[in-house]
Amino acid sequence: MTEKSAEYGTLLVTQPAPGITLVTLNRPDRLNAMTNTMFDELEVVARKLSDDNDIRVVILTGAGAGFCAGYDLDDAERLPDLSALGMFDQQNRAARALAAVRAIPVPVIAAVNGAAAGGGFSLSLMADIRLGAPTAKFNAAFVKIGLSAGDLGASWLLPRLIGPAHAAEIAFTGRTVGAEEAERLGLLNAVTGPDDLLDRALAMAGQICANSPGGIKLSKRALQSNLEITSFAAALELESRGQALLTRCADMPEALAAFREKRAPHFTGA
Template sequence: MIDLDLRYQTILLDAPAEGVLQLTLNRPDRYNAMTVTMFDELETAARAISVDRDVRVLVITGAGKAFCAGYDLDDAEELPSLSALGMLDRQEQAARALSAIRAVPVPVIAAINGPAAGGGMSLTLMADIRLGSPAAKFNAAFVRIGLSAGDLGTSWLLPRLIGPSVAAEIGFTGRVVGAEEAERLGLLNTLTADDDLLERTLAMARQICANSPGGIRMSKRALQANMEISSFAAALELENRGQALLTRCEDMTEALDAFKAKRTPIFSGR
């Protein structure tokens, strides 16, 4: 069970609805920029969420006017002084934190309330679903500070989401992608109104929670795993095992009975 009273320095945890956990990046004075402490806290929270069976959906958003401005430039000042292995340790720490968010076994929804730049954009890509307000904007800013767009999973996830050519253009130019363009490209699932981002996000979360917990978890596992395999046959094998496993769970029996009870005939020709 997640301890909502546990105090973090850079994030807040809240339960806005049954089965829904909200993780808020909480450095609004720094536009929720990432620090070493935030990476540690994201990884710790993600691992706790992963073993809490009461959590059915994770929502991630930012406090204040931004989602996340990327790596805090005050923290970045020390990077040139680190050894090559020291820098690799720092990079791997950040990658572990974001990977832990993506590995959460329940659906992750990013409610993007403002700018998501650099590592902040990478964090949005770890979500399964992204909703954004008109203030949402994205910036793969790595090349603008002398780094590679191949950072924190972006070079793998972004081309799969919006296509390799558009991903290359965004990565090479470092330009800002506004909310309307992001929705058109598929970077946002839904563009909300100014004042209903969290309301719309929670409505989607409740819709997910209405379904079988086991079915949702296995669906996420199949969707993620089958992005990484190289054959249709292997995808079918994974899907077959998942479906066979679910038929041995109580969730499936209960969900099927409930569906049958409220089903209306599609054809009425007899």
């Protein structure tokens, strides 16, 4: 594995293969629980990745036994002491970090290796694709500590992902959703074997890297933007603009020629 690492207090950023960046939440002794330092570093890393045109896929995972246990409970004990505006600032700090992850213009794959609870659950929802080890589990823990399940984008993303009824039941009960159920609901794209989560994530990243960089970026933009568009006509307009733009990019003619050459024997009967 080729590694290109950067120094952060709560994250490990490496390059396991050309075009693929692996971001590992790196507080394993706390199940990668979130702190203000982690929020700040996630935002910085996400913005750096967004500006790097050599990056084609980002994989997000956790060190050790957990993906992310949510906001560190030692820090959470101080939240009631904040003023209303102080708490609002705290929420915005966390929200900026997660929104920056979702705004990365290339596909983000969450490799969920254990518990994704509270804010960790929300962080997993920022990814475009989620793969889970058999130990993956999800928990909207907010209601367990007297807070709302409407936190860090969960109330917007979760119903769109698994439907409003399932989202409501998970949010209101605060129960844990295991890997198999998560796959059945569509919360996980797939459950991997016990030891091949990162290998599967890297293999999927490799499949994505084999396609047109511009095509992938505009596919992500169309899929995200059209979640927020209520008009079919507006969705078609956005798609048409993307296709028109891509035909003026250098890699589209090359990709088309390669595809035609690969498919030609099937059309000629060879």
